[in-house]
Amino acid sequence: MNDTIKIQELDQVVIRFSGDSGDGMQLTGLQFTGASAVHGNDVVTLPDFPAEIRAPAGTISGISGFQVQFGSKKVNTPGDFPDVLVAMNPAGLLANIKDLKRDGFAIIDRDTFTAANIKKAGYAEEVDPLSPEASLHKKIIAAPITSQTMAALSDFEMDKKSKERCKNFFTLGILFWLYDLSPQYTTDWLKVKFGKKPILAEANIKTMTEGMLYAQNSGFFQSQYRVNSAPTVPGTYRSLTGNEAAGIGLVAAAHLAGLKLFLGSYPITPATTILEEVAKHKNHDVKAIQMEDEIAGICSSIGAAWAGDLAVTTTSGPGVALKGEAMGLAVITEIPLVIVNVQRGGPSTGLPTKTEQSDLLQAMYGRNGESPMPVIAAKSPADCFWQAIEACRLALKYMTPVMLLTDGYLGNGSESFRIPDESELPKLTHTMVSDPEGYFPYNRDPETLARGWVKPGTPGMRNRIGGLEKDALTGAVSHDPDNHDTMVRTRQKKIDNIANDIPDLEVLQSKDGNEVLVIGWGSTYGSIRNRVAKYQKQGKPVSHAHFTHISPFPKNTLEVLRKYKKLVVAEMNLGQLSKLLAAEFPVEVIPLTKIQGRPFTEEEIELVVDTLL
Amino acid sequence: MNDTIKIQELDQVVIRFSGDSGDGMQLTGLQFTGASAVHGNDVVTLPDFPAEIRAPAGTISGISGFQVQFGSKKVNTPGDFPDVLVAMNPAGLLANIKDLKRDGFAIIDRDTFTAANIKKAGYAEEVDPLSPEASLHKKIIAAPITSQTMAALSDFEMDKKSKERCKNFFTLGILFWLYDLSPQYTTDWLKVKFGKKPILAEANIKTMTEGMLYAQNSGFFQSQYRVNSAPTVPGTYRSLTGNEAAGIGLVAAAHLAGLKLFLGSYPITPATTILEEVAKHKNHDVKAIQMEDEIAGICSSIGAAWAGDLAVTTTSGPGVALKGEAMGLAVITEIPLVIVNVQRGGPSTGLPTKTEQSDLLQAMYGRNGESPMPVIAAKSPADCFWQAIEACRLALKYMTPVMLLTDGYLGNGSESFRIPDESELPKLTHTMVSDPEGYFPYNRDPETLARGWVKPGTPGMRNRIGGLEKDALTGAVSHDPDNHDTMVRTRQKKIDNIANDIPDLEVLQSKDGNEVLVIGWGSTYGSIRNRVAKYQKQGKPVSHAHFTHISPFPKNTLEVLRKYKKLVVAEMNLGQLSKLLAAEFPVEVIPLTKIQGRPFTEEEIELVVDTLL
Amino acid sequence: MNAESKYKKQDFVPDGAVKWCAGCGDFSILAQTQKVLAATGRSPDEFAFISGIGCSSRFPYYVNSYGYHTIHGRALAIATGTKIANPELSVWVAMGDGDGLAIGGNHFLHAVRRNLDMVVILMDNQIYGLTKGQFSPTSIRGQKTKTAPTGTMEDPIDPVALTLGLNGTFVARTTDRSMKQMSEILMRAYEHKGFSMVQILQNCPIFNDGAHDLATAKATRDDHTLVLEHGQKMIFGKDKDKAIVRDGFKPKVVNVADVNEAEILVHDEKDSGLGHFLAQMQGSDYPIPLGVFIERTAPTIDQEYRTSNDAEIERLGKGTLNNLLHQGETWKV
Amino acid sequence: MNAESKYKKQDFVPDGAVKWCAGCGDFSILAQTQKVLAATGRSPDEFAFISGIGCSSRFPYYVNSYGYHTIHGRALAIATGTKIANPELSVWVAMGDGDGLAIGGNHFLHAVRRNLDMVVILMDNQIYGLTKGQFSPTSIRGQKTKTAPTGTMEDPIDPVALTLGLNGTFVARTTDRSMKQMSEILMRAYEHKGFSMVQILQNCPIFNDGAHDLATAKATRDDHTLVLEHGQKMIFGKDKDKAIVRDGFKPKVVNVADVNEAEILVHDEKDSGLGHFLAQMQGSDYPIPLGVFIERTAPTIDQEYRTSNDAEIERLGKGTLNNLLHQGETWKV
Ligand SMILES: Cc1ncc(C[n+]2csc(CCOP(=O)(O)OP(=O)(O)O)c2C)c(N)n1
Ligand SMILES: Cc1ncc(C[n+]2csc(CCOP(=O)(O)OP(=O)(O)O)c2C)c(N)n1
Ligand code: SF4
Numbered sequence A, B: 001m002n003d004t005i006k007i008q009e010l011d012q013v014v015i016r017f018s019g020d021s022g023d024g025m026q027l028t029g030l031q032f033t034g035a036s037a038v039h040g041n042d043v044v045t046l047p048d049f050p051a052e053i054r055a056p057a058g059t060i061s062g063i064s065g066f067q068v069q070f071g072s073k074k075v076n077t078p079g080d081f082p083d084v085l086v087a088m089n090p091a092g093l094l095a096n097i098k099d100l101k102r103d104g105f106a107i108i109d110r111d112t113f114t115a116a117n118i119k120k121a122g123y124a125e126e127v128d129p130l131s132p133e134a135s136l137h138k139k140i141i142a143a144p145i146t147s148q149t150m151a152a153l154s155d156f157e158m159d160k161k162s163k164e165r166c167k168n169f170f171t172l173g174i175l176f177w178l179y180d181l182s183p184q185y186t187t188d189w190l191k192v193k194f195g196k197k198p199i200l201a202e203a204n205i206k207t208m209t210e211g212m213l214y215a216q217n218s219g220f221f222q223s224q225y226r227v228n229s230a231p232t233v234p235g236t237y238r239s240l241t242g243n244e245a246a247g248i249g250l251v252a253a254a255h256l257a258g259l260k261l262f263l264g265s266y267p268i269t270p271a272t273t274i275l276e277e278v279a280k281h282k283n284h285d286v287k288a289i290q291m292e293d294e295i296a297g298i299c300s301s302i303g304a305a306w307a308g309d310l311a312v313t314t315t316s317g318p319g320v321a322l323k324g325e326a327m328g329l330a331v332i333t334e335i336p337l338v339i340v341n342v343q344r345g346g347p348s349t350g351l352p353t354k355t356e357q358s359d360l361l362q363a364m365y366g367r368n369g370e371s372p373m374p375v376i377a378a379k380s381p382a383d384c385f386w387q388a389i390e391a392c393r394l395a396l397k398y399m400t401p402v403m404l405l406t407d408g409y410l411g412n413g414s415e416s417f418r419i420p421d422e423s424e425l426p427k428l429t430h431t432m433v434s435d436p437e438g439y440f441p442y443n444r445d446p447e448t449l450a451r452g453w454v455k456p457g458t459p460g461m462r463n464r465i466g467g468l469e470k471d472a473l474t475g476a477v478s479h480d481p482d483n484h485d486t487m488v489r490t491r492q493k494k495i496d497n498i499a500n501d502i503p504d505l506e507v508l509q510s511k512d513g514n515e516v517l518v519i520g521w522g523s524t525y526g527s528i529r530n531r532v533a534k535y536q537k538q539g540k541p542v543s544h545a546h547f548t549h550i551s552p553f554p555k556n557t558l559e560v561l562r563k564y565k566k567l568v569v570a571e572m573n574l575g576q577l578s579k580l581l582a583a584e585f586p587v588e589v590i591p592l593t594k595i596q597g598r599p600f601t602e603e604e605i606e607l608v609v610d611t612l613l
Numbered sequence C, D: 001m002n003a004e005s006k007y008k009k010q011d012f013v014p015d016g017a018v019k020w021c022a023g024c025g026d027f028s029i030l031a032q033t034q035k036v037l038a039a040t041g042r043s044p045d046e047f048a049f050i051s052g053i054g055c056s057s058r059f060p061y062y063v064n065s066y067g068y069h070t071i072h073g074r075a076l077a078i079a080t081g082t083k084i085a086n087p088e089l090s091v092w093v094a095m096g097d098g099d100g101l102a103i104g105g106n107h108f109l110h111a112v113r114r115n116l117d118m119v120v121i122l123m124d125n126q127i128y129g130l131t132k133g134q135f136s137p138t139s140i141r142g143q144k145t146k147t148a149p150t151g152t153m154e155d156p157i158d159p160v161a162l163t164l165g166l167n168g169t170f171v172a173r174t175t176d177r178s179m180k181q182m183s184e185i186l187m188r189a190y191e192h193k194g195f196s197m198v199q200i201l202q203n204c205p206i207f208n209d210g211a212h213d214l215a216t217a218k219a220t221r222d223d224h225t226l227v228l229e230h231g232q233k234m235i236f237g238k239d240k241d242k243a244i245v246r247d248g249f250k251p252k253v254v255n256v257a258d259v260n261e262a263e264i265l266v267h268d269e270k271d272s273g274l275g276h277f278l279a280q281m282q283g284s285d286y287p288i289p290l291g292v293f294i295e296r297t298a299p300t301i302d303q304e305y306r307t308s309n310d311a312e313i314e315r316l317g318k319g320t321l322n323n324l325l326h327q328g329e330t331w332k333v
């Protein structure tokens, strides 16, 4: 033990892991995250997948990344720039070194920095990646990770490849030591994971332990760090990605409504993992069906909703574009349906593995005719759970399709999720009727304007509905002009009325005045919240309002907007919420837009807000 | 000859024909229109098809209607309410009598008013449809049309059914006499039409002549009417429906651009007749392809555009909803493509045979990602010709998909079309390149920002493009964040810049002040123009501005809007243009909306505008 | 067939007019269907009729049961959800040749291979009726329509051959004029556990009148159709003078007089090889086979879902909200 | 095949890295394709490669010709437009089993029956590669994937049987390891005037490793595949000891020793009846047939459009702007 090593306390730390698709960076990141979360830190993560499955090893396009921020208070985002960069090869270093904080450091696997690899990564000829110029004068810790791993496992009866595969646990060991985290979480995990191949569990544990020792003894580090546990609400926690949270939220919603969940879907990045999550829960009698295409996905869900299931379809932008016609059918036949769009970079195939918020207007208007539906958006990975339930609540109560927007950043990112007590969950009501007395298919509840839901098979309630305009009461096909006018306006009114049934728009209010309100929606929540909180600490008159419900807007929206001198709308598109606000409210907004496949940094928000102060 | 009959001059007349699908009302209407147009009247027509192909004969749902307005000056619309109602059966009378003007009259076929037919039409029991109460005290001329037809043809060797089928020509004869029109047009037409069955031509001519005599001698009419010819631009005219005009416009555009026309489509009411029109012109080497669905329709066109054809796809609202994903591909690969949406009543299947303007926001935003494209709208049947050419002009010059909006009212309605001289037609340019020197797929023209178009097969220009984001110059797949931001903004800018290349927004300016500006787009042109012209005649400060270009808006839009105290936006939806204007310009607008499957009447415009004066 | 069904055809006739053109072949298909429904003995409440868009797709409005008239081409995808959500329902899909095989082709393909337990009535008039007369995927090559003024340039799809190529489990063809055969086939389709594809040659007197005259007109039908009956020899013709024999791997028409009786093929609905073989009878060289080509049993996907969920419930216990929320790695703070 | 082609494989290799995983079967398919392209003797400028989305759909980026990487499932619809617009181009479509048969199923169906003149390379790895391992329409029943944790519940589509059910004109199957057969088939597909469907069994080492081992591994392939060669007897097995005979309307595997030699079937690519018959060889009772099932000539729709337009031009004269505008009834004012 090196006695000169001290422990330094930190509020939060950002680590970025970077290596080939095969290097296990996602796994390493998740293990670190788990250990940190169990330690009590608040954690938020974000993986960054390459566009190709396994693009050529060693090249920049093959880089798989994972970033985690952990802190002793709410961190809200995976962080803008890393304090620590872990690069398992030259490409990982080259791709990320510019993002590393000036006072941060990189840990690299020295053994991979061969001439061939350096060239493959794309360094100019004769450049030494570790030279101060190439590393932009940032600190680099060049650890012989591969060779140390091999050495650690010299006694193990395993082939070379299998041994090499343990090297990420060496790295993990270094980090555990560095941040004074217990390896217990990972040790337990390995034992379960390799229950049937104990030698692999042992090998990885050994490597990890060696990594910890190496960190301690190598002399590279003058101090250890500690990030104290965050003062979170007591309870049981688990770590969830947004897509897992959404999937679990949907299954939970079915329980809450006393219905069966039906998910008709088609794989598409970055939404597929919701389908995969739901498919795991067959013992909840969910039916998660991979259909032949997106249209069949939504249509099977419509058929299931008509039959009385809580029906959902999940997809990403291009899939939504395909589902527009069918959504219209759900609108006119007024059946409950949730459409989840995990947005990605567009237009067209665009940047499938990058995040974006550019499907908002499509969500609002991507259907023929006057075809209104509620649109809501989740603001963090864990919030995907809550908004999945909220989407189901609205769909069932109002007999309407509902669009839930998340995005790749939320869907793949993870955070600690406090498992709620059942009592904290909303009760979901639905409009199922079975009494033939006075029943007409388009009889509406006078308050919600929802029509009754009848399961085919219910005795005595036979009826026929369809996509043609229908009589306002009987639901029979009607070509009457006035009836059509009435129906179009009624469908709109039903959605508008939902404003009475949703939470007010909340503001993180500055005590120092109403100069600037930064407005966001969806996944920009964390970055905006962090930056605005800083402004408020600095005594600046900057507040933050964040929309979860966009169609309809909360009732108090205009009241809130009117209070501030300047309204900045920050979104990852060319200003879509800005357009909606300007169209609906007599206010002027300043769009702050970014379309780079990744969230705002605090700096980018400053750049605009500072000029308004 | 009855000498007491005088001839009275009228400015304009509206006639509505109404009968069973099998009664030939469309044909009768078109013949009358032709004769009137050849006589020199300005004519505008509108058919009203039943929703079923042949709904049960004699019922209201089986009624087929056709309305024509003809005048001695520009009439602009088929008219709100008929002066003359022709009803071939009780259902036709019942369905339309309430629309007949107070001082108008109905001509009915007395022979069809049997007890059975009256019941089938849906009259309450024991009601006499011809009684003053049932006919709302309007004048009814009960002519024995069927029996007179049979009598006229007693010498003809034809079966009873064939004779009966001539009865609409008897009606036509009555109307020709009544409006002092020459039957020559119809006589000629019959001779050509029945070239191979001269007996049918003769029978119909005989019947028509008898109808004229009957009108003269029956004593029903105290006077004949004459609508003088309208002072139109001299030239050669033909009558075109909007869909025919669009089809011919597309073929003409191919000539003007020196390209071949490719139309990939799928039948859908009310757009199908564009496909049918274009298919007639195979000797212009057009390829009009009926594909297996709407997606294949647009995709085949994209493939043809990539190959160097002037490519178009035609459809209606639900079809547009299906094409959204493919439009995105055209946006990101920047290929020229025209999408024509002949709008109909929505949402979903909605009211397929009724008109509506509710796909504007879908046209703007019905695609994933930031996916801008020009949107333009035709304002009259003949204007469909001009806007089809304009859409092609923009698509080819700017290498972009363009959405052309028309609607069922324009598509099925007809008006006189002055055939332009070739010199009056625009030259269409395109960006085809074949010089490999310095070529890159995303090299842009510095002014239009259009990229070069390369036909596969061109020597030495090989390149590969696709739906993933691409490098701003080379077009190679690029995942670079800054490049994506640049490309998204460049695509938007390219479309925004088109504002410099389109006509200013024109105003029919009141000399009496800037109190109210009535704003419209597309097919509401005629009704707004007529009513505003009346206001101006009355010395009221009401003006009219009508948008043809909606994305982008004309450069002078804000300047125009700012001039008026009140802006009324009249549209057949829930206020979609209102939303776009409010989102883009700092102005307040008053939406005037109607969603009844038919255009505004002048009265409906008054109802709002009067309150603002 | 339930001989003592307590339901009558009339129980399946709803209020409201049927709005097809006079003489439309859909009328007889509707009437036979209603009769068969009554004969099943099941309550009208237990049927779900689903359709897309087209003249034929108005069908659900005309059957007094649960009905969903959806969007063009998507009936099978929607019915998939309905059937999997509630396997108790007797699900019937009514479709036109355009609805089912043009825009709906992909769902057709996948519904067949999934062997969804439902009856599919394909009303094949070889034309788009509702949109007024454009060619459909079953229109014969060269047919002139408004969108093919010089004649179509595509080979038609034979729905029977297509379904067989996808290993369909019940494949049949009849006509709108073959009342008895139609109702027998519909009843068997209802009874079949699996995807029952019933192609019905249907006349559209308005836009494609007489397209099926060879198969339906009294004067021609005996010479131009081959009625397939299980266990019966394939003999046809007004005078029962023609027969089908095997010519290599193809069927061949011969005069009964010219062949050895043993050569004449005998129909066997259980022989899927024979079904594929007969599916080659397309075009003018052959009579049009009518009847059941194949019936065989195979797992249906609706039951497979049911079974596999039950197995998971058995294995893991019925999922509760609580164990949903708490599964995986958790920690306490 | 042009023996003295002036092009080399290298002429069809563009700059830029190929980004498939190491060991992916797509590499060998690409290499054989490039060789065949060079051997055709046509300039790289005259080819158009079109694809949808998937690992396999990256293909056009890796061929130095004209390429269009479009959207998921739509390659054939896009290629239809390209080929009809410019029949001079040699159009090739690269697709995966998901791209071509799941979301793209409808376009597949209609492209086959239209007999578009193009080469379709179906890279069949029985899995969705790009989206990381969900089942595809060709995945075998029971296969466990992330979206079918207890195994799929659907019968796979056999692309050969499907294409034959649609009367395809050139239908072939090979594997990513059968270099010689693959390149021969690709050359024949290129030369065939019409829709050439080439299914290539392709290994995805990442998400479905070994799915085709029976057909490709040295140890097993001889006993589990049947190589179809025109005019040759259908004999297979490491020891050439097994053969295919006819058992009623179905193929049957027998020991050569047990049958009369004359009973052993002889392959005939021109016999579409035989092709249909062989398409029944699905599942574990049979070897996997590799080779050309059928080749026959039939009109291609791209040529039919060309011909009918030419006929109309002949009949009516070449349309001019002037006669376009003035046709129909006109009047002067
Ligand atoms: C998305 C969409 N595309 C096109 C249409 C127009 N459409 C309605 S029915 C139909 C085809 C009808 O033909 P078929 O399915 O054969 O039915 P039939 O009328 O002949 O019974 C078409 C093209 C539509 N309603 N929706
Ligand atoms: C409209 C749309 N839906 C879904 C996707 C997602 N997606 C991309 S490729 C693919 C399937 C890939 O499988 P396959 O076609 O077999 O190709 P492979 O990767 O196996 O070569 C899917 C579902 C997409 N890109 N676009
Ligand atoms: S158009 Fe044809 S298919 Fe449609 S209802 Fe009339 S007859 Fe029947």
Ligand code: SF4
Pocket: A053, A054, D019, D020, D021, D023, D024, D025, D026, D055, D056, D125, D129, D130, D203, D204, D205, D206, D207
């Ligand atoms: S994931 Fe499979 S199919 Fe895709 S590139 Fe890798 S090995 Fe090939």
Ligand SMILES: [Mg+2]
Pocket: C054, C096, C097, C098, C123, C124, C125, C126, C127, C128, C129, C136
């Ligand atoms: Mg049809």
Ligand SMILES: [Mg+2]
Pocket: D054, D096, D097, D098, D123, D124, D125, D126, D127, D128, D129, D136
């Ligand atoms: Mg695949």
